Amino acid sequence: MRISYDFHIHTTASPCGDEAMTLNNIINLSYLLGKQIIAITDHQSCGNCEVAVKLGRQKGIIVIPGMEIECMEEFHAIALFPSLDAAKYIEKEVQGHMPYIKNQTHIFGHQWLLDEEGEVAGEIERMLLVATNLSIYDLVLLIKQCGGILYPAHIDRSAYSILSNLGTVPDDLDFKVLEISKMGNQEVFERQFNRYKLLRSSDAHTLEALCESEQFLELEYLSQTQLFGFLKS
Secondary structure, eight states: OEEEEEEEEOOTTSTTSOTTOOHHHHHHHHHHHTOOEEEEOBBTBOTTHHHHHHHHHHHTOEEEEEEEEEOTTSOEEEEEOSSHHHHHHHHHHHHTTSOOOBOOHHHHOOOEEEOTTSOEEEEOOBOOSSOOSOOHHHHHHHHHHTTOEEEESOTTSSSSSHHHHHSSOOGGGOOSEEEEOTTSOHHHHHHHTTTSEEEEOOOBSSHHHHHTOOEEEEOSSSOHHHHHHHHHO
């Protein structure tokens, strides 16, 4: 079965997310674009995931709770979680390993939490765009313990990627998946990293970017369980 996916989407909870990246806008646009399974992956937060999951269910879209985490090696990794409880647990762990710096909204923008009507339900006051003091090895173990999936984000980029910072993907991390950005040359990376599953997601911070991504996976049937089994194998 051919499944349309996007596993790297930011909302208004990310300081770099556009104010138009409301949960209603993301879900409704994903529905119009034919996306069947998506992940909400704000920086170091899953605060908007619960509402997104509910809204997605109303449209027949599977929404995976996720997070984009910056490890102490200062590159980004995508975490996908089997449940909201697992996501909230990791959020607490991750934020407990971050310095508390108050967000400067006049520089970085707001970090809004939204309700099902699209209204502001709260604001995250701590700055989310900072690295944790968790190593990538710590994160691999932490995410694995809660049944989640962790993989390096946008490995083709010149900043905040595992290749730009480490120069390689260490074998002992035992990643099954790597992500390339929409600008990455898939054929080149498939040859270089042929032992991995390569995902390409939008990393959308704007609605326009969400429209630019059209990627598919072959699964036996559409379910989060089926997806996790595929990505872990």
